[in-house]
Amino acid sequence: MIKLSHIKKIYETPSGPLQALKDVSLTIEDGDIYGIIGLSGAGKSTLVRCINMLERPTSGTVEIDGHDLTKMNNRQLREIRKNIGMIFQQFNLLSSATVYENVAFPLKLSGTDNKIIEKKVTSLLQLVGLQPKAGQYPSQLSGGQKQRVGIARALASNPAILLCDEATSALDPQTTQSILKLIRRINEQLHLTVVIITHEMQVIKDICNKVAVIDHGVIAETGSVIKVFTEPQEAITREFISVLLSDELPSAFRNQPISPTPIEAGYLLLRLTFIGENADEPVIMRLIKEHPGIDVSILFGDLDQIQMIPYGRMIIGIKGPQAAVTAASKWLEQQDLKAEVIGYVKRHNDAVD
Amino acid sequence: MSSDIMMLLIKSLGQTLYMVIISMLIASALGIPLGILLVTTAKEQILQCTTFNRILAGIINAVRSIPFIILMVAIIPFTRLVVGTSIGTTAAMVPLTIAAIPFIARQVENSIKEVPYGLIEAALSLGATPAQIIRHVLLPEALSSIISQLTTVIIGLIGASAMAGTIGGGGIGDLAIRYGYQRFRPDIMLITVIILIILVQLVQFIGNYIAFRLNKK
Numbered sequence: 001m002i003k004l005s006h007i008k009k010i011y012e013t014p015s016g017p018l019q020a021l022k023d024v025s026l027t028i029e030d031g032d033i034y035g036i037i038g039l040s041g042a043g044k045s046t047l048v049r050c051i052n053m054l055e056r057p058t059s060g061t062v063e064i065d066g067h068d069l070t071k072m073n074n075r076q077l078r079e080i081r082k083n084i085g086m087i088f089q090q091f092n093l094l095s096s097a098t099v100y101e102n103v104a105f106p107l108k109l110s111g112t113d114n115k116i117i118e119k120k121v122t123s124l125l126q127l128v129g130l131q132p133k134a135g136q137y138p139s140q141l142s143g144g145q146k147q148r149v150g151i152a153r154a155l156a157s158n159p160a161i162l163l164c165d166e167a168t169s170a171l172d173p174q175t176t177q178s179i180l181k182l183i184r185r186i187n188e189q190l191h192l193t194v195v196i197i198t199h200e201m202q203v204i205k206d207i208c209n210k211v212a213v214i215d216h217g218v219i220a221e222t223g224s225v226i227k228v229f230t231e232p233q234e235a236i237t238r239e240f241i242s243v244l245l246s247d248e249l250p251s252a253f254r255n256q257p258i259s260p261t262p263i264e265a266g267y268l269l270l271r272l273t274f275i276g277e278n279a280d281e282p283v284i285m286r287l288i289k290e291h292p293g294i295d296v297s298i299l300f301g302d303l304d305q306i307q308m309i310p311y312g313r314m315i316i317g318i319k320g321p322q323a324a325v326t327a328a329s330k331w332l333e334q335q336d337l338k339a340e341v342i343g344y345v346k347r348h349n350d351a352v353d
Numbered sequence: 354m355s356s357d358i359m360m361l362l363i364k365s366l367g368q369t370l371y372m373v374i375i376s377m378l379i380a381s382a383l384g385i386p387l388g389i390l391l392v393t394t395a396k397e398q399i400l401q402c403t404t405f406n407r408i409l410a411g412i413i414n415a416v417r418s419i420p421f422i423i424l425m426v427a428i429i430p431f432t433r434l435v436v437g438t439s440i441g442t443t444a445a446m447v448p449l450t451i452a453a454i455p456f457i458a459r460q461v462e463n464s465i466k467e468v469p470y471g472l473i474e475a476a477l478s479l480g481a482t483p484a485q486i487i488r489h490v491l492l493p494e495a496l497s498s499i500i501s502q503l504t505t506v507i508i509g510l511i512g513a514s515a516m517a518g519t520i521g522g523g524g525i526g527d528l529a530i531r532y533g534y535q536r537f538r539p540d541i542m543l544i545t546v547i548i549l550i551i552l553v554q555l556v557q558f559i560g561n562y563i564a565f566r567l568n569k570k
C-alpha cells in the first residue's frame with residue numbers, strides 16, 4: 001500500500017516560492033491501477049516523483065507498506081527504489097547501450113550474476129515482445145518499442161510498484177493502446193501496483209480502476225473510475241470527461257435556448273445514464289408502452305465500457321400533453337437508471353425531419 | 354635531402370609525439386575526473402557541493418586564462434621540482450600537461466552536460482549510486498562527445514608543443530624555427546609545415562572516426 005499524507009512541495013524559483021503540491025493525501029491499494037489526471041502544471045509529475053523520492057516533499061509523509069520514505073537515508077532509499085519501477089514519457093533509455101544492456105542495467109547495478117541476468121533479461125524481453133531486438137540500440141526502435149524496453153527495465157528488479165509518468169503521451173493512439181494493454185497484463189500477471197500519470201481521460205478509462213483528479217496542486221476528486229465517470233463531483237472532472245463523451249444534440253436542437261419550464265411546442269430533454277446490468281433493460285420500450293400519449297425521440301445514444309462494466313448514455317426528447325410528459329419524466333426518474341432533466345427545447349423552425 | 358636532415362626530422366617528430374602523448378595521458382587522467390566533478394558537484398546534481406564547485410571552476414578558469422608561453426616560464430620552479438630540470442623535452446611536458454588539464458576538464462564538462470537529465474533520473478529511480486551513475490550513465494553516454502573534444506585538445510597540444518622549443522623541448526615546431534627560420538632553410542620550413550598539417554589531419558580523422566563509431570544516437 002502506498003500512503004501519501006499531507007504532502008506539500010514548494011519549489012524555490014527566482015520569482016519566489018512556488019507551491020506545486022498543497023496538502024495532498026492519497027492511498028493506493030496493492031493491485032490498483034491508480035490514475036492521476038490533471039492539466040499541465042497541475043503537479044502530477046511532482047506527485048509521482050514524491051512516491052519514489054526523486055523529489056523530496058517539503059512536508060508530509062510517503063509510506064510504502066508502512067515504511068516512511070521521508071525518514072530514510074540515501075542508502076535505504078536506493079534499496080527501496082529497487083522495489084519501485086518507473087517509466088517515463090521520454091523513455092530515458094541509455095542510447096549507448098543495446099536493448100539487452102538497457103534491460104540488464106538495474107541487475108548490473110545490484111551486482112547480479114551474469115547467468116541470472118541473461119535468464120531474467122531474456123524472459124523480460126519475451127514478456128514485452130522484443131526478443132528479436134535484443135542487440136539493437138534504442139535509436140533503431142520506434143517509440144512504442146522504446147517504451148517496452150523502458151517497461152522491461154523497470155521490471156528487472158521485480159518491483160512491487162510501477163510508476164508511469166505520461167508513459168504514453170509521446171505515442172500514437174494505437175501504440176498507446178498496446179502499451180496500456182501490456183501494463184494491464186503486467187498488473188494482472190505480476191500483481192503489480194501501478195500508478196499512472198496522464199492528462200488524457202481516455203487512458204484512465206481504458207486501464208485504471210481508481211482515479212484522482214489533481215488541480216493546481218490539490219486533489220480535487222478521487223474514487224473508482226466508474227463512479228467518477230458517472231457521477232463527477234467537480235467541474236474540472238466533468239471537463240476531462242466531456243472530452244471523451246461527446247453528447248452533441250442533433251442539429252435541430254443545437255444552440256436552441258433551454259427553458260426549465262414547459263414551453264409551447266417544446267420537447268422535454270432528458271439525459272439517461274445506464275450502468276452495468278440496467279444497460280440491457282428495455283426502458284425506452286416500456287416508457288412508450290406505459291405512456292401512450294407521448295412521442296419519444298432518441299437524440300443521442302452511446303454504449304461504452306468502463307472497467308468491463310457496460311455504460312450507456314442517451315438523450316431523449318419527450319413531447320405531448322404536459323401532464324403526460326411530466327408523468328413520463330417522473331416515471332423515468334423512478335427507474336433503475338440515472339435520469340437527468342436537461343430542460344424544454346424547441347426544434348429549429350426550419351429543421352426538417 | 355640529406356640523411357642528416359631526415360634524421361633530424363624523425364627525431365623531432367618523435368619528440369613532438371612523446372611530448373603530446375605523455376602530457377595528454379597525464380592531463381586526461383587528471384582533467385577527466387575534474388570535468389566530471391565540475392558537472393556532478395554543481396547545483397541539483399548527484400554530488401551537489403556548490404562551494405567546491407565554485408572553487409574548482411575558479412581555479413580552472415584562472416589556469417586557462419594564462420597564455421601558454423607565459424605559463425611555461427612562470428612555472429619553471431615547479432617544473433624543476435617535478436622532473437629535476439627546467440629545460441629539455443621532458444621538462445616541456447610539465448607546462449603542456451598543466452595547460453591541458455583545465456582545457457580537458459572544461460571540454461569533458463561540456464560533453465557530460467549534454468547527457469539528458471532524464472537518464473540520471475532513470476538511474477536514480479533504479480537505485481543507482483552516484484558512482485554507478487558516473488560509471489554506467491554519464492561516461493558511456495558522453496564518450497563519443499568526449500572523444501571529439503579530446504581530439505581538439507590533442508590538436509591544441511601539438512600547437513603548444515611547438516612553443517616548447519623555447520625551453521629546449523625540441524620537436525617539429527622547434528625544428529621549423531631553428532632551421533627553417535633562423536638558418537634560412539625554406540625547404541625544412543616547408544617540410545615541417547607539411548608534417549604538422551598531416552599530423553593534425555590524422556589526429557582529427559582518427560578522432561572523428563572513433564567518435565562516430567561510438568555514437569549510437
Ligand SMILES: Nc1ncnc2c1ncn2[C@@H]1O[C@H](COP(=O)(O)OP(=O)(O)OP(=O)(O)O)[C@@H](O)[C@H]1O
Binds near residue numbers: 011012042044045047
Ligand atoms: N524543479 C522545479 N523547479 C521549479 N519549479 C518546478 C520544478 N518542477 C516543477 N515545477 C513547477 O511545479 C508545478 C508542477 O509541475 P509538474 O511538473 O509536477 O506538473 P505536471 O502536472 O507534471 O505537468 P505536465 O503535464 O506539463 O508534465 C509547475 O508549475 C512547474 O513549473
Ligand SMILES: [Mg+2]
Binds near residue numbers: 044045046166
Ligand atoms: Mg509532468
